Amino acid sequence: MVSSVILVPALLNGLMTGAVYALVALGLTLIYGVLHIINFAHGALLTAALFAAFFANKLLGIDPYVAALFLAPLFFGIGYALQRFVIGPAAHGEDRNILLVTLGLAVMIENALLYAFRADTRTINLSYAFDVVEIGNSFLAVPRVVAFGVVVAIAALLWFAMRWTDTGKAIRAVAKEKLGAELSGINVAHIYAVTFGLGTACLAVTACLLIPTYYVNPHAGNAFVLIAFTIVVLGGMGSVAGAMLGGLFVGVVESFSGLYLGESLGQIGIFVMFILVLLFRPSGLFGERA
Amino acid sequence: MSRDNLNRRRFLQSTAAAALSAPSIARAQGSAVKVGVLHPVSGALSYSGQQGRIGAQLAIEDINAAGGIKALGGAKIEAVLGDAQSTPDGGNAEVEKMNSAGVAAIVGGYASSICLAASQTAARYNLPYIVDVGVVDSIVTRGLKNTFRFGPGFGVIAKTALDNLVAINDAAGKPAKTVMIVHEDSAFGSGLSKLLNTQLPERGFQVLEVISHPTPTRDFNNVALKVRAQNPDIVIPANYYNEYVLFARTMQQQRVRPKGIYSVLGGAASSYKFVKEFPEAAQYIMDCNHWFDPKNQKALELKKRIDARNEFYTYEVYMNYSCILLLADAIERAGSADRARIIGALENSTFGGHLMPYGPTKFVNGQNQGAAPVNTQVIGNDIQVILPASFASAKAVFPMPRA
Numbered sequence: 138m139v140s141s142v143i144l145v146p147a148l149l150n151g152l153m154t155g156a157v158y159a160l161v162a163l164g165l166t167l168i169y170g171v172l173h174i175i176n177f178a179h180g181a182l183l184t185a186a187l188f189a190a191f192f193a194n195k196l197l198g199i200d201p202y203v204a205a206l207f208l209a210p211l212f213f214g215i216g217y218a219l220q221r222f223v224i225g226p227a228a229h230g231e232d233r234n235i236l237l238v239t240l241g242l243a244v245m246i247e248n249a250l251l252y253a254f255r256a257d258t259r260t261i262n263l264s265y266a267f268d269v270v271e272i273g274n275s276f277l278a279v280p281r282v283v284a285f286g287v288v289v290a291i292a293a294l295l296w297f298a299m300r301w302t303d304t305g306k307a308i309r310a311v312a313k314e315k316l317g318a319e320l321s322g323i324n325v326a327h328i329y330a331v332t333f334g335l336g337t338a339c340l341a342v343t344a345c346l347l348i349p350t351y352y353v354n355p356h357a358g359n360a361f362v363l364i365a366f367t368i369v370v371l372g373g374m375g376s377v378a379g380a381m382l383g384g385l386f387v388g389v390v391e392s393f394s395g396l397y398l399g400e401s402l403g404q405i406g407i408f409v410m411f412i413l414v415l416l417f418r419p420s421g422l423f424g425e426r427a
Numbered sequence: 428m429s430r431d432n433l434n435r436r437r438f439l440q441s442t443a444a445a446a447l448s449a450p451s452i453a454r455a456q457g458s459a460v461k462v463g464v465l466h467p468v469s470g471a472l473s474y475s476g477q478q479g480r481i482g483a484q485l486a487i488e489d490i491n492a493a494g495g496i497k498a499l500g501g502a503k504i505e506a507v508l509g510d511a512q513s514t515p516d517g518g519n520a521e522v523e524k525m526n527s528a529g530v531a532a533i534v535g536g537y538a539s540s541i542c543l544a545a546s547q548t549a550a551r552y553n554l555p556y557i558v559d560v561g562v563v564d565s566i567v568t569r570g571l572k573n574t575f576r577f578g579p580g581f582g583v584i585a586k587t588a589l590d591n592l593v594a595i596n597d598a599a600g601k602p603a604k605t606v607m608i609v610h611e612d613s614a615f616g617s618g619l620s621k622l623l624n625t626q627l628p629e630r631g632f633q634v635l636e637v638i639s640h641p642t643p644t645r646d647f648n649n650v651a652l653k654v655r656a657q658n659p660d661i662v663i664p665a666n667y668y669n670e671y672v673l674f675a676r677t678m679q680q681q682r683v684r685p686k687g688i689y690s691v692l693g694g695a696a697s698s699y700k701f702v703k704e705f706p707e708a709a710q711y712i713m714d715c716n717h718w719f720d721p722k723n724q725k726a727l728e729l730k731k732r733i734d735a736r737n738e739f740y741t742y743e744v745y746m747n748y749s750c751i752l753l754l755a756d757a758i759e760r761a762g763s764a765d766r767a768r769i770i771g772a773l774e775n776s777t778f779g780g781h782l783m784p785y786g787p788t789k790f791v792n793g794q795n796q797g798a799a800p801v802n803t804q805v806i807g808n809d810i811q812v813i814l815p816a817s818f819a820s821a822k823a824v825f826p827m828p829r830a
Contacts, residue, residue, distance in 0.1 A: 143656045146681075150648050255469055258643065262704075267680050276681050278648075352643070395649045400640035401612050403649075 146275035147392045153281035155388020156288040157346055161361045162368035162380040163292060164339035170375025171312045171332040174232055177239040178219075179365070181246035182337055183358030186212055186344035188250060191353045194261045201263075202283065205345035209338045216337025221330040251355040258354040266349050284346040291342060292381045295335075299377065308332055312375065364391075364404075367411040373421030383422065459505035460496060460764045462487070462754065463525035463533035465545060466559075466747075470513025471643045472538055474668055475694075475743050479537050479559055480508065482747030485729070490755050498762040504755065511536070515544035522548040531764040532557065532757075534750045537743065538667075539563035539614040546574040555769045557754055559747045560717070562692060563614050567793040573766075575773050575790060577750050578717055578783070579798035585622045588691040588715035591802045591814045592661075593630050595713070595823045602826050603660035603686050606632045609650055609674060610665040612639040619665045619691060635659050644670050647677035654678065660686045660826075664693055671695035675708040686826035690714040697803040697810050700739040709805045711827040713813070717742035718801045719782050721812055721820060726782035749781035753788075756780065784818050 161183065168176045186208065193204040219242070228234040269276040299305040310318040311328045319325050343361075351357070368387050372379025387407055394406025414421065464483045466476035487504045495501040507528050509521030518541040525533055532555035536542035542561030549556040550571045558566055558576040562584060567576050579587075596603050606627055610616035620637055627634050635657045638650055651674070654662060662685045664674055671694035678688075688696075688711070695701035696714035719726040719742075726745060733740045757772035758764065778788045786797035802814035804823055811821035 143652045146652050147649060154646075258471060258473075267676050269680050278680065350646075392649065396653070399638065400644055400650065 142274060143396065145273065146277075147396050148389060149272070149275050149277055150281070151389035151392030152385055153277065153285050153388070154392065155385040156285040157343060157384075158361065158364050158368055158388055159381050159384020160288045160291065160339055160343045160346070162365040162372070162384050163295065163377065164336035164343075165362070165365050166369045166372065166375055166377065166380040167295075167339070168333055168336040169369060171308055172220075172235065172329055174235045174239065175366070176333075176336065177236065178242040178246065179239075179336070179340070180358040180362035181243040181250075182212070182216070183340045183344060183361060184250060184353070184355060185246055185358075186341045187348060187351075187353040187357055188254065189341070190344045190348040191259055191261060194263075194348070195259075201261075201345040201348045205287075205342050208341040208345060212341035213334040213338040215334075217330045217334035219337070220333035221326065224333070225326055225329060247355055254355065258352045258357075260352045261348060263349050278350065280346070280349040287342065287346060291339070292377065296377055304328075304331060364407055367407055367414075369421075370411065371414050371421055373423035376421070376423040379421055379423030459503045460499065460758060461505050461507050461528060461530040462751070463509060463522070463528075463530040463535075464506045465509040465511055465518060465521050465525070465533055465535035465541075466537055467511040467513040467517070467541060469510055470517075471669065472513040472667060474700075475537055475560075475741070476511070476513070478739070478741045478743035479535060479747045481733070481738060482744035483534055483559075483751050485732070485744075486748040486751035486755075490751070496755065496758050498759050499764070502764075504751075509535075511538075511541045511545065513538070513541075515540050517541075518545035519548045521545070522554070526552045526554055530554070531766060532754055532769055534754055535559045535747065536561050539566065539618070542566050543614065546571060549573055553766050553770070555754075555757075555766055555773060557750045557773075559750050560743065561615075563618050571793065573770055575793045575795070577753055577781070577788075577795045577798065578746055579800050580794060581618055581622060583798065584692060584715060584800045585619065585626065587800050588689075588802075589623075589626055589630055591715060592632075592689055594814065595802075595825050598823070599825045604631075604633060605635050605657075605659045606661045606663060607635050607654055607657055607659040608637045608663045608665065609654070610637070610639055611642045611644075611667060611670060613642060615667075615692070616642075616665045623663065623665075623691065632661075640666070640670070642667055642670055644673070647674045648681070650674065651677045651681040651683055654685075655681055655683045658685075662688050664688065664690050664696075667694040668698065668701075669694075672701055672705065672708070675701075675712065676705060679708045684827070684829065688712045688827075690716070692716050692800075696805075698739065698741050699810065700741065702805050702808060702810060703739070706808055711805060711824055713802060713804045713823065713825070715800050715802050717746055718784065718803055718812060719745045720784035721818060723782055723784075725780075729782065745782045749783055752781055753778050 165179050189208055190201050190204050193199045194201055224235055224238045227238045265279050268279040270282050307323045307328050310323060311325055368380055368383040372383030390406045390410055395403030466479040468476040468480055487506050491503045495503045507525050507530050509525055511518035511521055522545045533549055534557045536545050536558055537560050539561040542558045543566055546556040550573045554573055556574045562581050564580045564582050608620045608623055610620040624634055624637055664671055690696040693714045696712045697716045702709045730740045733744060756778045757769050757776055761768040761772040774790055776788055784801055785799055789796045801812050801818055803810050804813045806821055812818045813821055813823040
């Protein structure tokens with residue numbers, strides 16, 4: 138019943154959606170790779186960023202893509218401060234404490250947003266939200282194409298920075314061998330906070346890419362984090378390339394399962410895959426070891 | 428209600444106060460009659476809910492301005508507003524609160540799933556419940572004495588819609604043979620699609636595919652792609668406002684151009700808001716839906732007032748307005764705010780002062796037998812009635828001209 142008229146556009150749509158998933162996963166996997174914790178506040182921070190992008194447009198009239206330029210540094214600062222002054226000190230050096238602190242943060246942020254903005258679902262209307270780019274016989278929405286390009290650029294930039302800059306090298310050093318890094322003069326608390334800040338800045342960019350076509354309510358971010366978690370497991374914990382490819386793959390799986398199983402059941406494909414990866418390749422595609 | 432309102436001391440205080448003031452209520456002529464106004468004003472259905480609330484509140488204002496309930500010495504109607512939060516549970520919680528607030532009756536619900544739950548809960552307290560919109564037929568076939576629906580249900584709407592579709596297609600020389608149905612997956616969309624799916628083949632249409640989706644859905648690309656691949660003559664969407672608009676815009680974006688988009692109770696298909704905001708996506712969409720009587724002076728005056736407030740005159744507004752008038756008439760004839768007597772008065776209602784293009788009001792098992800939908804079409808920047816002929820303001824444009 139399904140012909141190539143559908144398959145090609147569905148594949149492209151999946152890749153576009155997957156790119157956004159990949160960016161959420163990139164932040165998550167970065168934090169995991171260095172701090173060795175799953176950041177439970179990731180979804181709540183994404184929601185906060187969505188609200189920030191929403192109000193930047195609604196109140197100040199700033200285009201979401203422009204807003205990304207100042208929201209990313211702003212959220213880097215928020216992430217840095219959270220890790221440096223809240224999560225780090227509260228953890229007392231124990232990983233499982235960090236886990237609980239981020240969980241607590243998630244609950245606090247979500248409920249603060251719920252209290253401030255009620256449960257309403259909000260959207261913004263942009264003139265270009267329904268413009269399309271024509272590729273062959275598929276029509277791709279402009280915001281999705283933009284999102285795809287931005288994500289690829291950010292992933293490349295991040296990869297480059299990790300490889301060639303001093304901070305990047307320090308981050309990798311801390312990730313590999315914390316004690317050794319500390320002995321050679323790296324400020325570990327600072328590097329932890331920088332990493333957390335980078336992860337949070339990824340979320341701010343994600344939010345700005347999402348808001349033209351997505352909606353925001355106090356739980357909006359959670360849907361992405363569950364998927365991002367799947368991607369991190371699929372790609373291998375802590376791997377930038379794994380997050381990127383995993384994200385694209387999951388986007389395509391979601392698009393096709395939506396196509397074949399119906400919109401109501403679409404996301405089931407992602408979680409079936411999640412269970413399969415855990416069963417047969419727990420270290421993920423790019424993971425070094427379980 | 429916040430949690431601290433429920434502590435023991437407050438409870439005792441309030442019940443003591445109520446006990447003391449009760450005799451004075453009985454004596455005082457014209458003390459207010461409380462009426463529950465229940466709508467989903469937050470969540471996925473918030474726009475429709477807010478529109479419904481506007482209609483109900485305007486009706487209450489008008490009744491009070493005209494001297495209130497005369498049989499009760501000019502008693503004013505006092506609205507007890509409730510937010511069903513777009514879920515059946517939210518509706519139930521509000522009914523409980525309204526019941527303890529001592530309302531005489533409840534009007535509203537909007538979505539079928541909310542109406543089903545809320546009227547059931549109201550039935551436990553023998554509390555009269557007037558459904559404003561909810562179209563699922565089981566709302567009035569459960570044998571609940573307290574539940575009344577002024578507007579038409581699925582059965583009548585689907586039959587009218589199919590009769591009219593055949594009429595429009597025949598008049599154009601039968602260009603359409605195949606159909607695709609896109610519906611949301613709660614009580615409203617699923618029920619409607621099931622009904623259409625069995626009845627369309629009997630009328631000579633082939634149903635190519637039925638696609639369901641949840642509310643909310645934020646991406647209709649896959650659905651639009653499927654429609655494009657199947658290339659049906661007619662697309663029938665059955666979903667709520669946000670999804671309807673998104674689906675119509677995605678079809679436009681994906682260049683899906685069937686011969687006709689024919690909705691049955693389309694969430695946005697006959698909405699002035701949709702037509703104003705996205706005129707291209709809305710152009711030539713046909714709908715079989717609730718609509719006001721375009722020859723009714725009161726309905727046109729209300730439209731002017733709504734337009735002056737910069738709101739849109741959507742069916743939620745005039746249906747709720749009509750339901751409140753219906754209730755006020757029943758309270759008037761009951762001569763009391765007593766719940767059982769209001770139910771009795773509703774059962775015998777022949778109310779004619781509403782805004783709808785209905786036949787004579789007569790309730791059988793809670794369903795108004797006079798209720799009927801009309802067919803509309805978006806033509807230019809306006810919505811015209813195309814059928815039935817007695818109300819029509821334009822002729823149907825079908826098949827859609829290619830842009």
